[in-house]
Amino acid sequence: MPVIIEIPTAFRRFTDGAPKLDCSATTVAEALNELTARFPDLSRHVRDDQGQIRQFLNVYLNEEDIRFLGGESCCLKEGDRVLLVPSIAGGSE
């Protein structure tokens, strides 16, 4: 069973409507790279100019924020789900 990347609705116009992507990555970083290699238009929405995951994008491995798992180098096993969730902020600059 591969690793599954779940794609939120707002991202799907960059993924030809695909709601998920099966991949064989062994780390979250590899999974994100597979995702953006498959759908290049998504790249700039996933990483900023410095190559970091964008500030207002939260990435979860199953139920946990990857920042509590050592960041995107954390390892994946078969059947894991990687979730991309835009951060919901609403204050003001």
Add this chain to the structure above:
Amino acid sequence: MSDKYELRCRECGKTWGNAPRSFCEDCFCPLEVAYDYDSLKKIARRDNLAARAFNMWRYCELLPLPGDFAPRSAVGGTPLVASGKLAAKWGLKSLYFKNDAVCFPSLSFKDRVVATALVAARRFNFTTVGCSSTGNLANAVAAQSAQQGFDACVFIPADLEPAKILNTAVYGARIVRINGNYDRVNRLCAQIADRFQWGLVNVNLRPYYSEGSKTHGYEIAEQLGWTLPDNVVVPMAGGSLITKIAKAFRELVTLGWVEAKPVRFFGAQATGCSPISDGVKRNLPRFEPQKPNTIARSLAIGNPADGPYAIKLIRESGGWAEDVSDPEIVAAIKLLAETEGLFTETAGGVTTGVTQKLIAQNRIKPEETTVVCITGNGLKTTDAIAAEFPATEAIAPRLDAFEAYLDAQLGTTAAAART
């Protein structure tokens, strides 16, 4: 545009009209409500307020409301309490408590944000509304939904304070308890908003919701005689309120309702959940999320959505952020009650305790005007301080028993009071 406001991306600036969405679909950064201030200047006049009731709707032109809006309840309009005893104790000349512990109808500042969110929910034809909540927001959504005829479904961490769960349940709202902390509840709600056609007030209605917070700031300025304070101390959970008070002050300056003045914004958190204050104190480029562990449950958001904007505001205003431990929170709740007669929940203990710390650090100075924001009511978190007040032994209904009680409590000096 026919409306005098619309959603605009805070990063790329693209506008999106008015719709139930909270992030820019081009760059996936947050949206906020932007106004046509040139038009507003022509219709929004300070003089108009004199004939209006003192509640949040008196600032209706400055909120994202439809042209035919009619208020359904008198939300906001809370007291700005001039401090006597605590100001003297702390050596301050001009200290105020903005007391949203008595906000109508559910006794927290969340009544304000839900009020504007439900106007948006009606506009976008939602029949079911909901939220992810640490308690106060769920109370506010449940209460106002009951009055206005929305079906309410709220999502809360399973281990929330019993009083906050009860204060939601009584209004007939559906309560979904989630095994996990608020950040997990919030993540689930983002997925639910993506799947269901529901108006989640702090998810897909968030830009409209958070605008309600501005009224806390408008009222402060008006109650100070249309002037701005030198310092504001604000509790921070997701980090939105502090930025919205700043927006309110900026707007009043833009409209010419108050004179421009530098205001320092101070953020308050519990040490057991302090990602924003930690980011400020360590001067981090990005805050680091935390796993909350504090009695201040209403502030227990380890991954604060507006954290980056709160940190930016605090830094640029010349303010600071601090945090206090659970024992300091309890002590501050008691201090505020004993000196000012105000009973606040744990979040208010955080704000009061942090204010004390900032004064000790000389970041808040005696001659300045300082406003401390109290955002919730102590009756909702009595469990947090119950251990401080063990039940006393009952006495017999006889005068000699009372005299013996007084002697035991006060010693022989009690005899002097007898006639």
